Amino acid sequence: MALEHALLVSLDEHAGSGYELARRFDKSIGFFHSATHQQIYRVLRRMEERGWVTCETVPQDGRPDKKIYTVAAAGHAELDRWIAQPSEPDHLRSELAVKIRAARPGTMVELLAEITRHRDAHDARLDVYRLIEKRDFPAPASLTGPAPLTGPALHQYLVLRGGIRVEEGFRDWCQDMLDALTPPSGQDHP
Amino acid sequence: MALEHALLVSLDEHAGSGYELARRFDKSIGFFHSATHQQIYRVLRRMEERGWVTCETVPQDGRPDKKIYTVAAAGHAELDRWIAQPSEPDHLRSELAVKIRAARPGTMVELLAEITRHRDAHDARLDVYRLIEKRDFPAPASLTGPAPLTGPALHQYLVLRGGIRVEEGFRDWCQDMLDALTPPSGQDHP
DNA sequence: GGTTTCATGTAACTAGTTACATGATTTA
DNA sequence: TAAATCATGTAACTAGTTACATGAAACC
Numbered sequence: 001m002a003l004e005h006a007l008l009v010s011l012d013e014h015a016g017s018g019y020e021l022a023r024r025f026d027k028s029i030g031f032f033h034s035a036t037h038q039q040i041y042r043v044l045r046r047m048e049e050r051g052w053v054t055c056e057t058v059p060q061d062g063r064p065d066k067k068i069y070t071v072a073a074a075g076h077a078e079l080d081r082w083i084a085q086p087s088e089p090d091h092l093r094s095e096l097a098v099k100i101r102a103a104r105p106g107t108m109v110e111l112l113a114e115i116t117r118h119r120d121a122h123d124a125r126l127d128v129y130r131l132i133e134k135r136d137f138p139a140p141a142s143l144t145g146p147a148p149l150t151g152p153a154l155h156q157y158l159v160l161r162g163g164i165r166v167e168e169g170f171r172d173w174c175q176d177m178l179d180a181l182t183p184p185s186g187q188d189h190p
Numbered sequence: 191m192a193l194e195h196a197l198l199v200s201l202d203e204h205a206g207s208g209y210e211l212a213r214r215f216d217k218s219i220g221f222f223h224s225a226t227h228q229q230i231y232r233v234l235r236r237m238e239e240r241g242w243v244t245c246e247t248v249p250q251d252g253r254p255d256k257k258i259y260t261v262a263a264a265g266h267a268e269l270d271r272w273i274a275q276p277s278e279p280d281h282l283r284s285e286l287a288v289k290i291r292a293a294r295p296g297t298m299v300e301l302l303a304e305i306t307r308h309r310d311a312h313d314a315r316l317d318v319y320r321l322i323e324k325r326d327f328p329a330p331a332s333l334t335g336p337a338p339l340t341g342p343a344l345h346q347y348l349v350l351r352g353g354i355r356v357e358e359g360f361r362d363w364c365q366d367m368l369d370a371l372t373p374p375s376g377q378d379h380p
Numbered sequence: 381g382g383t384t385t386c387a388t389g390t391a392a393c394t395a396g397t398t399a400c401a402t403g404a405t406t407t408a
Numbered sequence: 409t410a411a412a413t414c415a416t417g418t419a420a421c422t423a424g425t426t427a428c429a430t431g432a433a434a435c436c
């Protein structure tokens with residue numbers, strides 16, 4: 001049950017509406033816990049009932065009122081409580097892994113195409129992460145340099161590096177499989 | 191919707207009951223798509239209705255009848271269809287990443303303890319995978335050696351290597367974070 | 381004598397997705 | 409004039425979890 005907490009983190013960085021949160025979740029913290037706008041609206045209402053967030057309704061002309069949510073003291077307390085409480089280590093549920101095992105003779109062409117698709121998708125996501133790294137954490141601001149990052153910026157950077165690591169892992173895994181499953185085209189009889 | 195397919199793969203390797211599948215899912219294919227026994231029973235019934243599996247009831251004394259499921263032709267066809275159809279690239283939903291971002295001053299001790307827990311858990315899982323590798327894929331049976339693996343054994347091995355890669359990634363990420371977040375104990379004034 | 385194993389199930393719940401609706405405003 | 413953006417919502421669905429129940433057998 002961590003969508004609550006992901007929303008609290010995002011709102012703590014910047015108060016906003018459900019709609020804005022849904023948009024933000026297309027990037028940033030959303031890389032690690034995405035959600036549809038319906039799910040976000042529902043959870044926001046629940047959090048308001050519990051007093052974790054407060055809501056200010058801003059009237060607008062020509063469209064529904066905007067509800068701007070802000071983290072309340074109880075919300076911060078909940079975050080602190082949650083951090084101290086052990087959670088399950090992240091567990092990968094890989095559809096691709098099941099497909100590899102599911103492949104039977106006659107499906108190899110489709111399987112290889114699918115692995116290639118996944119490799120390229122992970123490579124593309126890696127590019128996005130690297131761009132964010134370049135934009136938000138330029139060279140001198142590293143972990144060990146003369147002006148190492150601290151506080152929220154450091155935490156943000158560490159999470160981004162985790163994302164990069166994971167995507168690299170996925171991509172290399174796909175490439176490994178392609179190498180192992182693609183019959184080497186015979187260069188031995190010219 | 192891949193639990194169906196994970197069950198088909200497992201049943202295709204060896205026909206069995208829901209109970210047996212739940213036990214198997216504690217390892218092997220279950221590393222990549224686990225499920226509770228209730229979920230498994232429900233999906234098995236649905237697959238039987240659809241004709242993907244057939245069910246043979248084996249009476250037993252002193253305990254409920256055992257229902258042994260076997261993959262039917264329609265089940266194999268479904269696997270083939272599913273492999274050819276593109277699926278979403280695996281996406282990591284990391285509770286730990288959210289915790290890193292959620293940490294505020296005063297929660298660092300708890301956060302570091304939590305990261306350490308996760309590092310150790312991933313390390314333990316890595317040990318399990320390496321043991322399986324040693325047991326099922328001893329040295330000579332590699333990808334490039336004189337007798338390279340083929341068929342189902344190769345696919346099993348490739349998935350296992352993926353699991354190892356992922357766990358190494360998680361563990362190294364945790365260690366990185368610990369290094370970056372643990373204040374270096376001052377050795378500079380003896 | 382208490383726990384674990386075998387083997388299935390019901391019921392109630394939480395989490396998350398998909399489809400649809402509204403309606404003005406800006407952009408192509 | 410068609411599509412995308414802003415901003416929320418209802419309704420119906422699928423997926424998955426938690427708690428509980430049964431009852432014999434084997435293990436410690």
